[in-house]
Amino acid sequence: MALITKNFDNAEALTQSFAKELIAILSDGIAKRGRASLVVSGGRTPLALFKKLSEADVQWDQVDITLADERWVDESHDASNTALVKENLIQNKAKAAHFIPLKTDDADANDGLNEVQSRLANIVQPFDALILGMGEDGHTASLFPCSEQIEEGLNMSSGMICVAVTPKTAPHQRISLTLPALLNSRNIFLHLTGESKKAVLTEALDGATEVQKPVTAVINRAPVTLMWAP
Ligand SMILES: O=C(O)[C@H](O)[C@@H](O)[C@H](O)[C@H](O)COP(=O)(O)O
DSSP states (O other): OOEEEEEOSSHHHHHHHHHHHHHHHHHHHHHHHSOEEEEEOOSSTTHHHHHHHHTSOSOGGGEEEEESEEESSOTTSTTOHHHHHHHHTSSGGGGGSEEEOSOOSOSSGGGGHHHHHHHHTTSOSSBSEEEEOOOTTSOBTTBOTTSTTHHHHHOTTSOOSEEEEOOSSSSSOEEEEOHHHHHSBSSEEEEEESHHHHHHHHHHHTTOOTTTSTHHHHHTTSOEEEEEEO
16 A cells, blocks of 8 residues: 655645646656646545646646546536536636546446547546545545446456446446556545545545445555645
């Protein structure tokens, strides 16, 4: 297990430092490989970070941005991660970035998997940076412990980049990057705020199985930097 913990006094300090680190990673990726890729999560935690990043001096036209997971809803829906990213990250200077959505027009996420996998094949990989969140049930991306698809999502040899997931404890069908696809990243961050999320993580790392607390499946296999503030 390789969890590197960076604790901050407050969310603002976390945002400042995290943005700086991501800017350095993306700039380095562009310098070395011509393009860089950033995989972000939805949810509420990354909003301030998205805003900060959007104002940064990065050669955004050389950056591909996609999501670790998406709710299978139209972009006009409140729950759309695509809308969240477009409204908060693909703004200001970052407007020049190339965004690759995980949602297709198919009614069922299973029917969109092939199209999404070919979209993702056009992004520089390994991804330069992956930002994961975590839910109170230990899910990360949309690898939900309550879903029937959890073992499929955690399968390291499925050959699949994406999985369609129907959580039992959260609304909307989802599409998620699978565990091997998430791990195909040069830098993996777990972005958490609040004492309760830290407690969930501590408990998860204290003997839960990967199916019970999917976030541990990432931490068990790759160096993960925890960015935490109260
Ligand atoms: O689209 C999503 O729901 C996610 O990508 C998900 O994995 C999220 O990161 C966690 O549920 C934490 O969400 P909050 O930041 O809102 O607590």
